[in-house]
Amino acid sequence: MTLYSKITGTGSALPPKRVTNQQLADQLATRGIETSDEWIVSRSGISARHYAGEGVNASDLGAEAARKAIEAAGLQPNDIGMIVLATSTPDHFGGFPSTACIVQQKLGIGNHCAAMDVQAVCSGFVYAVSIADSFIKAGAHKHVLVIGSEVFSRILNFEDRTTCVLFGDGAGAVVMSASEEPGVLATALHADGSHADILCIPGRVSHGAVEGSAFLHMDGQAVFKLAVSVLEKVAKEALEKAGMASDQIDWLIPHQANIRIMQGTAKKLGLPLEKMVVTVDQHGNTSAASIPLALDQAVRDGRVRPGQNVMMEGVGGGFTWGAVLARM
Known part of the structure; x- marks a missing residue:
């Protein structure tokens, strides 16, 4: 019997604090920084985003989303044998203990469970799905x-x-659960460290102090150019591995970074924009969370249905990129 991995439940979590472009522009104005709703929307397609409150960490949001996914799968937390968590903003400095282990504790899952973090920035969820797929297929x-x-x-x-x-x-x-029916049909992962400097946090810790900047740095034009190039190629690579054509994709769920990148990818794949799930307008770029957030929203509103083929793809710092083609 051939063993497959299949997505059996989805969940998501957004902090209650929603910040519109106008609200953000007003806040930035107090710092002498000028921007506007029109400027932000025209360049990114973003109208609003959510910010976590003080004391709310990645593990808190992750555990909330996880509980919903486990419930949707008809399981109990202790049915989970492994946690793979993608994040660039871990609970603890240096990333240890892993945020996955903190989520395990918050879910009350016993020590039969393995747990680890994955760092691939905005491609993290795609990388994590590929890892989970391999563990499940290996039994x-x-x-x-x-x-x-x-x-x-x-x-x-x-x-x-x-x-x-x-x-x-x-x-x-x-x-993701072991299944006799095909679920994950193909994955494709790539990285190119020669582009490490175009999207990064350039600072580092030395003797308890930060050397350099601890803020995100991005060369927007370089990221845009590279993203448009690699996303089409990696989607086609996953399709080729699965022996499928782009017209067999029911839904495209790309990393929600920039509406122009997303629309450009759909166009290159020959997909109508109506087949693309878009949440970037309301969520902004949530990095490794963006694809599963969009997937959960589309599942729960009835767009993504069992038996449909979903292409999920992301690109992020590293530089990393990848795609997962899955049958729901």
């Missing part, structure tokens, strides 16, 4: 919880309007 685990959770508001420089208007906080999760 190592029956149910794997995959989470993307971020509190990017903590690493934004609100003196830099080119980056601070783009990002938001949130979490999304899926339960």
